[in-house]
Amino acid sequence: MNQAKGKILSNEEAKPGYYLMAIKCPPVARAAKPGQFLTVRCGNATEPLLRRPFGFHRINGDAFYILYKVLGKGTKALSSMKAGDAVDILGPLGNGFPWPKGKKDIVIVAGGIGVAPLAALAEKLLKDGKKDISVIIGARDRKSLLCREHFEGLGIKTMVATDDGSCGKKCFATDVLEELISVRRPFIPLIYACGPGPMIKAVAHVAKKRGLEAYGSFEEYIACGVGACLGCAIKTKSGYKLVCKDGPVFNLKEMIW
Numbered sequence: 001m002n003q004a005k006g007k008i009l010s011n012e013e014a015k016p017g018y019y020l021m022a023i024k025c026p027p028v029a030r031a032a033k034p035g036q037f038l039t040v041r042c043g044n045a046t047e048p049l050l051r052r053p054f055g056f057h058r059i060n061g062d063a064f065y066i067l068y069k070v071l072g073k074g075t076k077a078l079s080s081m082k083a084g085d086a087v088d089i090l091g092p093l094g095n096g097f098p099w100p101k102g103k104k105d106i107v108i109v110a111g112g113i114g115v116a117p118l119a120a121l122a123e124k125l126l127k128d129g130k131k132d133i134s135v136i137i138g139a140r141d142r143k144s145l146l147c148r149e150h151f152e153g154l155g156i157k158t159m160v161a162t163d164d165g166s167c168g169k170k171c172f173a174t175d176v177l178e179e180l181i182s183v184r185r186p187f188i189p190l191i192y193a194c195g196p197g198p199m200i201k202a203v204a205h206v207a208k209k210r211g212l213e214a215y216g217s218f219e220e221y222i223a224c225g226v227g228a229c230l231g232c233a234i235k236t237k238s239g240y241k242l243v244c245k246d247g248p249v250f251n252l253k254e255m256i257w
């Protein structure tokens with residue numbers, strides 16, 4: 001883990017309310033693994049005091065990207081930062097996604113802004129020669145659908161579900177997951193997921209029903225980010241775990257819902 005000053009290379013609005021920021025910071029970028037995260041001091045003032053956590057969206061040599069949704073004062077301050085500004089970061093933090101052993105089909109399930117760290121995962125899996133990757137992206141509507149073109153550009157089979165049917169199928173991402181598993185038999189994929197709590201829970205349910213291995217990245221509220229404040233504890237079958245230190249990625253069969 002490094003505390004370092006990164007240099008913002010770009011900070012563009014990718015879609016209304018969503019920004020893509022590229023940061024050059026060799027010690028953090030070189031050490032980062034998909035599924036790990038960093039915390040960022042948003043803005044130059046002391047307000048907001050707490051750093052905000054973001055997943056590594058893409059990792060590229062000495063630089064990386066974060067993809068973020070503007071929600072409150074931290075992300076609002078971040079969205080006003082410009083190329084050339086310095087940014088105070090701490091990372092990489094957390095465990096990252098466990099790597100698949102042997103030849104396995106892989107299904108990546110993303111919900112909303114949860115898609116952000118899954119792009120880095122897909123890119124690394126492809127780099128490691130994994131070929132059988134499918135991505136399911138769930139979003140509220142077409143306007144909040146992210147990264148579809150990115151995954152398709154990587155040559156990955158990409159399926160879309162929206163709540164209102166304005167893009168892809170009108171259903172939840174987990175309905176598409178169920179369908180995919182039912183039609184492609186035998187199909188025993190390893191599942192990676194990141195998204196809202198109810199989506200992760202639904203993925204865990206599908207995985208349990210079908211006897212599949214599944215990992216989910218949790219986006220709990222994080223304060224210190226380094227295991228010191230115990231503010232991010234969640235209950236698992238093997239006791240309380242810290243999202244920031246033991247996670248954010250957990251084997252879904254370990255979770256208590």
Ligand SMILES: Cc1cc2nc3c(=O)[nH]c(=O)nc-3n(C[C@H](O)[C@H](O)[C@H](O)COP(=O)(O)OP(=O)(O)OC[C@H]3O[C@@H](n4cnc5c(N)ncnc54)[C@H](O)[C@@H]3O)c2cc1C
Pocket residue numbers: 037048052053054055056066067068069070071072073074075076113116117218219220221222248
């Ligand atoms: C490990 C991890 C990785 C994350 N990766 C990303 C990412 O790649 N991209 C991204 O956009 N966001 C990500 N998040 C969530 C992000 O950290 C929060 O959205 C951000 O901290 C909000 O800060 P803010 O000051 O703008 O909002 P605040 O003023 O703190 O809050 C504004 C509103 O957002 C809600 N909110 C704040 N934090 C969260 C959260 N963690 N989950 C759900 N709702 C929240 C609050 O309840 C409030 O309603 C991640 C969180 C974690 C723990």
Ligand code: FES
Pocket residue numbers: 221222223224225226227228229230231232233242243244245
């Ligand atoms: S945020 Fe402080 S222990 Fe996890």
